[in-house]
Amino acid sequence: MIDLRIKVDPLPIDEPLIVRLQAAGSPAQSDSDAILTEVEGDRREYELNGFSFAVYGANDTLDGDVLMMLPGTTTAHRLIRAGSKHNTLLVTEQCDQLCVMCSQPPKKYHTDLFEQFALAASLAPQGAMIGISGGEPLLHKDRLFRMLEDVKSRRPDVGFHILTNAQHLSTADLDMLQRLDHERILWGVPLYSATPENHDRIVGKSGAFANLERGLALLMRAGASLELRSVVMQQNWQDLPALADYVSTRLSFLTIWAIMQLERIGYARMNWRETFQDTSTEFEQIARAIDVATARGLKAALYNFPLCSVPPAYREYAPSTISDWKRKYLDFCLNCRAQKTCGGFFEWYSAPEGFASLGPL
Amino acid sequence: MPVVPLKFRPHTDELLIFADDAGGYFKSDHAFLHRYACGQLTSSDRAFLTANGHAYNSVGDLAFSGFEHRFAERLYLPRELDYVILVPTLRCNLACGYCQVSRVNETTPGFDWNDVTLEAVIKFLDSLSAKKIKVEFQGGEPLLRLDIITKVRDFCRQRFEACEIVICTNLQEVDAPAWDLLAEPDIFVSTSLDGNRITHQKQRTVTDRGTDRFFANLEFAVSHLGPEKISALPTLDPHRAPTPHEVIDTYLSYGIRSIYLRPVNHQGFARKKFDARTSAAAWNAYHASFIDALIEHNWSSEVAVEEYYFVHCLRRVLRSGHNGHVDLRNPNIVGLSYLVIDYDGKIYPTDEARMVTRVGQFDLSMGDVSTGVSPETIDSLNVEALNNFHPDCVHCPYQAFCGVDLVDDISRYGRIDLPKHLTDFCQRHMSIFDRIFAMIYSDDPKIQKTLALWSGAPRFDPLLAKVHR
Ligand code: SF4
Ligand code: SF4
Numbered sequence: 073m074i075d076l077r078i079k080v081d082p083l084p085i086d087e088p089l090i091v092r093l094q095a096a097g098s099p100a101q102s103d104s105d106a107i108l109t110e111v112e113g114d115r116r117e118y119e120l121n122g123f124s125f126a127v128y129g130a131n132d133t134l135d136g137d138v139l140m141m142l143p144g145t146t147t148a149h150r151l152i153r154a155g156s157k158h159n160t161l162l163v164t165e166q167c168d169q170l171c172v173m174c175s176q177p178p179k180k181y182h183t184d185l186f187e188q189f190a191l192a193a194s195l196a197p198q199g200a201m202i203g204i205s206g207g208e209p210l211l212h213k214d215r216l217f218r219m220l221e222d223v224k225s226r227r228p229d230v231g232f233h234i235l236t237n238a239q240h241l242s243t244a245d246l247d248m249l250q251r252l253d254h255e256r257i258l259w260g261v262p263l264y265s266a267t268p269e270n271h272d273r274i275v276g277k278s279g280a281f282a283n284l285e286r287g288l289a290l291l292m293r294a295g296a297s298l299e300l301r302s303v304v305m306q307q308n309w310q311d312l313p314a315l316a317d318y319v320s321t322r323l324s325f326l327t328i329w330a331i332m333q334l335e336r337i338g339y340a341r342m343n344w345r346e347t348f349q350d351t352s353t354e355f356e357q358i359a360r361a362i363d364v365a366t367a368r369g370l371k372a373a374l375y376n377f378p379l380c381s382v383p384p385a386y387r388e389y390a391p392s393t394i395s396d397w398k399r400k401y402l403d404f405c406l407n408c409r410a411q412k413t414c415g416g417f418f419e420w421y422s423a424p425e426g427f428a429s430l431g432p433l
Numbered sequence: 434m435p436v437v438p439l440k441f442r443p444h445t446d447e448l449l450i451f452a453d454d455a456g457g458y459f460k461s462d463h464a465f466l467h468r469y470a471c472g473q474l475t476s477s478d479r480a481f482l483t484a485n486g487h488a489y490n491s492v493g494d495l496a497f498s499g500f501e502h503r504f505a506e507r508l509y510l511p512r513e514l515d516y517v518i519l520v521p522t523l524r525c526n527l528a529c530g531y532c533q534v535s536r537v538n539e540t541t542p543g544f545d546w547n548d549v550t551l552e553a554v555i556k557f558l559d560s561l562s563a564k565k566i567k568v569e570f571q572g573g574e575p576l577l578r579l580d581i582i583t584k585v586r587d588f589c590r591q592r593f594e595a596c597e598i599v600i601c602t603n604l605q606e607v608d609a610p611a612w613d614l615l616a617e618p619d620i621f622v623s624t625s626l627d628g629n630r631i632t633h634q635k636q637r638t639v640t641d642r643g644t645d646r647f648f649a650n651l652e653f654a655v656s657h658l659g660p661e662k663i664s665a666l667p668t669l670d671p672h673r674a675p676t677p678h679e680v681i682d683t684y685l686s687y688g689i690r691s692i693y694l695r696p697v698n699h700q701g702f703a704r705k706k707f708d709a710r711t712s713a714a715a716w717n718a719y720h721a722s723f724i725d726a727l728i729e730h731n732w733s734s735e736v737a738v739e740e741y742y743f744v745h746c747l748r749r750v751l752r753s754g755h756n757g758h759v760d761l762r763n764p765n766i767v768g769l770s771y772l773v774i775d776y777d778g779k780i781y782p783t784d785e786a787r788m789v790t791r792v793g794q795f796d797l798s799m800g801d802v803s804t805g806v807s808p809e810t811i812d813s814l815n816v817e818a819l820n821n822f823h824p825d826c827v828h829c830p831y832q833a834f835c836g837v838d839l840v841d842d843i844s845r846y847g848r849i850d851l852p853k854h855l856t857d858f859c860q861r862h863m864s865i866f867d868r869i870f871a872m873i874y875s876d877d878p879k880i881q882k883t884l885a886l887w888s889g890a891p892r893f894d895p896l897l898a899k900v901h902r
Contacts, residue, residue, distance in 0.1 A: 266484075285495040292498050314484075317896050321457065321486030322499035324506065324753060359891065366890035367897055369752030385891040 074397035077147045078139065079128040085143050088188050090151075091120055092195045093127075095135045104195055108135075138192045140185075151192045152202070158395035159196070160203030161189045163216065167208040169237050170276030171262075173303055173340035173347050178207055186212070190219040194226045201231045201258075210240040217248050224253060231256035233299070238287030239280060249294035258327065259291055260299045265311040266318035274307050288323065298326040301375075303334060304358060305347045312357040316364035316372075329365055331358055333376040337420045344425055352381035352427035362389055379414040381427050394418055408432035434479055436488045437500060440830040441466060448900070450870050454821070455503035456753060456833035457486045460874060461901040481901045506753035507833050509762040515563035516771035518784060519554065521546045521581040523573040523776045527603050529637045531668060531697045534788050536573055544573070550778045551581060553803040555588050557774070566592075569599040569623075571784065573776065576602050576611050583614065590619070599623050604650040605643065616658055626651065626665040628675040629683045636668070651687060660688035670697045671712060671719035677726035681738055693741035694723060698788075713860035720861075721868060732879040737886045744887045746865050749834045750873075751888055751897065759783070761836040761862075764819035768799055768811040778802040782811050785840045795843055814839050817849060825853035831866040873898050 083089065094100070096108040106118035106125070116134070117126045127134070127148065136154025152159045163186065167178035193202055209216050216234075223230055231253075238261045241249070261284070265271045268281035291298055300323060302308070302315060312331075319329055334340050334348050351358060358374070365372040374382060374390040382390050392415030401416040402423060408414070410433040417426075441449045449466060452458040459481075468474050474482070482488040486503070489496035523544040525536040537544045546554070558566070566589055570582055582600065589596040600615065601623045607615070615622055627633040630644060638644040654663055665687070667680060674680075684692050696716045723740060731737050742760070749755045756762055759771065768782035779798045781787040786797035797814075800807040818837050820826040826835065838858050842849045845857055853859040872880050884893040 289493065289495045289498045292495075292502060313894070313896055317484065321484075321503070322495050324499065325502050360894050360896070363885075363890045363892045363894040364896050367751050367888040367893065369748070369754065 074132075074153075075130075076150050076397060078130055078150055079146055080139075080141060080148045081126045082144065082146050083123070083125050083141055085141065087143065088185060089141045090138060090188050090191045090195070091118075091141065092136065092138045093118060093134045102195065104138075104191065136197055138195045140188055140192065151189070152196050152200070153397075154197050156396055157201065158203070158397060159200070160205050160395075161192070162205055162207070163189060163209050164207040164212055166211050167206060167237075168211065168239060168277065169208070169280060171339065172274055172276070172307065172343050173305060173334055173338075175335045175338040175340055176205070176207070177338045182207075182212070184212070184215065186215040186219045190222045193219075193223045193230055193232075196227070196230050199229050199231075201233055204232050204234045206235070208237055208239070209234060210236045210238070213240055213245070217245075220252060220257070224256075228253070228256070231258070233258045233260055235260040235301075237262060237275070237280070237284070238291065239277075239283045241287040241290045243290065246290060246294055249290065249296055252294075252296070254295050254297050258297045258299050260301050260330075261288065261291070262301045262303065263288075263315070263319075264302055264305070265308045266315045267311060270308060270311055274305070285322075292323075292325045298323070300326050300329045301332055302330070303332045304349050304351060305334065306349050307347065309349050309357055313360040313364060316361040320365060320368035320370060324368070324370065326370065329370055329372045330375045331361060331372060333374075335376065335418050335420070336422060336425075337418070341420070348425070350426075350428055351377065352429040355383055355386070359383070359386060362386060376415065376418070378417060378427065378430060379410045380408070380430050380433050391415070402430075404430070404432050406432075434483070434488050434490060436469070436474070436479075436482055439469060439487065440828055440832065442830045444874070445871055450830050452830035452833065453487050453500075454833055455486070455500050456507055456750065457500075457503070458750070458830065458870075459485055459899045459901050465901060478901070481899075485899060485901075503753040504833075507756075507763065509756040509764060509766065511766050511769035513563050514561055514770055514772065515565060516567040516569070517558070518569045518571055518771065518773040519575075519585065520571050520573065520773065520775050520787075521551075521575055521578040524577055525572055525574040525603070526577070526605050527574070527637055527643075528639075531636065534791055535571075539574075539577070544776050545578065546581060546776060546778070550802065551584065553778060554585070554774055557802050558585070558588065559592060564593060565595040565597075567597045567599070569601060571601045571773075574603055574605070575600055576607060579611055579614065586614075586617075586620070595619075597621065603637070604647055604654065605638070606646075607650050612653075612657070615654070620662075622654060622658065622663045624651065624654075624663065624665050626667055626683065626687075626689075628667045628669055628680040632667075632669070632673070632675050635673075636670075655687045655689075663687075663689065664691070664693075665689055666693045666695055668695045668697055669719070671715040674719055677723040678730075680723070681726060681730055685736065685738065690736060690738050691741045691744075692738065694720060713857045713864075717861060717864040721864070724868060728879050728883045731883045731886055737883075739887055743865060743869075746834065746862075747869050747872075747884075747887050748889075750866070750869055760838070763821070763836045764815070765837040765839070766815045766818055767840070768806075768808055768815070772799075772806075774802050780806055783840055785844060786811075789840060789844045794847065797840065797843070814849075823853065825859075829853075829863075831862065834866060835862050874900075 090104055091106045092104050094105050094107050100107060106120035108116055109119050110117040114129045115126050117124055137150055138152035139148040140151050141148045164182050165179040166182050196202060264274045271281040272278050336344060340347060362372045372389060375393040377390045379387055379390055392413060394415045398419045399416050400419050405411050437453045439451045439453055441451045444450045444460060448460045448462050450460055468478060486500060523537045524539050524541060526539045568589060586598055596619055598619055599621045604624045614620060627636045634644040638647050724743060727738055727740060745758050773781040773784055773787055775787055778801050780800045780802060781798055789795055790797050799811050818839055820832055820835060820837050826832045839849045841858050842856055872884055881893045
């Protein structure tokens, strides 16, 4: 597991500060660039506009990384790791849904760091695709939209993958949504069942399905790119083929339909026994969903499935998706020929409670 | 709850196929038809129609928008011009019976581009706004003008971000410099292989020596360029065609798994030699037996084989947005995203339009590469190139999957307003779509396997074959 926090000597700041770390001798390209001046053991000293500060303990390179330092703390957040494709900004922890398998359970209070995040994104490497997650980012949609526009004007090459429950879009947002760059913004929206009551039960909010339909219709009208996300659980296992049918009549505009395995953290860990569906022993409903979507010309993909848990005919649908910093492999993976293409397991995966039928390929 | 208009047609059993304008389909019975027509839909009818995407609650809701999207995606929107078919010479070293119109003898002077034409073509290519280009060389036998191909290739490589060059050659005489060219990574080969050796010789190569030479060249091409760089089409006369198994075996022996069956073309001088005017029925029967043979083959073989056009039609039934093939589009707007430049520099919207003009039926040219494109005639054709409001197609459940081919109508009948069901185009497509629906609604595991292979999915799911009662 790669730590996304890093120890620093506290700086005398009273506002959160965004810095980009640069290799020794490189020219500062912006006011936020800190240049490496000295390395001593695990201590690296940087200079930022005449001030110096130190960071500790990272064992990989930090060149190009963007950090956020908070006043009075000795840990900095590694918001953007230049060498990784898995950078995510957690813009709020508030949410209006309460999903049974939420990996990032909501909190009551919100700290607004949109300005800092916008600056961080505009310091990202060329062509970066940055995740935006929560909580529910659209609870602060005006701030979010401003950030997207702001970054677009400064860095049109930077893209965003926004995870949202699409509950809070209205026709008033249509103009805004249309203005965004559909090539560079991918909306990741969850849908768990085509039966409204089942979806509402899973997300813990009555009326959510109806709202979601409105939100999705708006995204379609705006020409947005959609990644539909359906986590597979005991709660929606029987619903998957009908969901595929629903997706192919209602949502044929989608870019990709992600059928996802559970991440054993947050509520999913708490509710694991009554939620986790062992798809290594029983795959039929997923197979049908993929069969229907593919024949209909839609791109379906399996996210977070270890390759050996998937029947051979469906392995080509399972790319490696678990983010590098929270990915692990098990003992038997050592002997597996598929390790390079397999995404392995979440760091918090527990074998005794997990898939029953796995093994090296 | 409004229901979108449904069109229907009797199916093999007592049931009917229903389909809407966005290509959503299902099967049901006459009782349902009666309830639908008389406004007596039951709640279970409504639930089914909603789930299957034929009904919505209010304009703009997700069911409505989803329908709109599928409908819109079925309409072909021409892109910018990024595909040109070049005919640098009409001369050819073969004299195939069905090709009289598009060839002259190898030694006949005056049927090649001259330097002025070549220069004008290069200028024309230079004027395009596309970033990528596809160039297809036809003839005559284009390899007789390797010099021209080389010049156009060099120009395209430096002018465009990417280019793909297809050479439609009879593979009869290929010298060392030509083989070198064909081996280059952006060059592809398209050739004719008329089913099997006997038919190929009868229709094309005539002598044993000529036939030997062709098959030796094909063999060499497959082994040196790789089967993925070669496509081959059989042009067949259904009355004198080899058996489907012979065709499949011949193609497989060269590693070619996609077979695009073409009926001997009725156009031009060929119509004197072959009676193709009334041949739709014969062709349909042969084509159907070919599909039967493919289903049998796919059931027992590791190596799946397809009939290219049938698979294209199947995918058009199953999905929206499958508009990639120039022969089946709606609206079939021509003269915009691709063009043909003939041996004399004249520009045509399609290869068929070139033939129609050459035999003197109608002038379907659209200008000259030196003086520029003049699209008036073609524009007036394009206005009619939509099947959505055609008085016959509007009642046909296959309308959303089908297309229009006005140049074919002109070539066969000299007019574009014949009742559709009398046209060869309609008869062939009606037959293909009837067959596709017979397959979709079959529970024969052999057919299911081939459907899965051809639809690209691991298995063919019953949700793709809904029956409502
Ligand atoms: S053995 Fe490990 S690496 Fe191999 S497919 Fe299974 S989970 Fe992936
Ligand atoms: S051409 Fe024939 S098969 Fe095609 S839509 Fe028209 S009536 Fe139907």
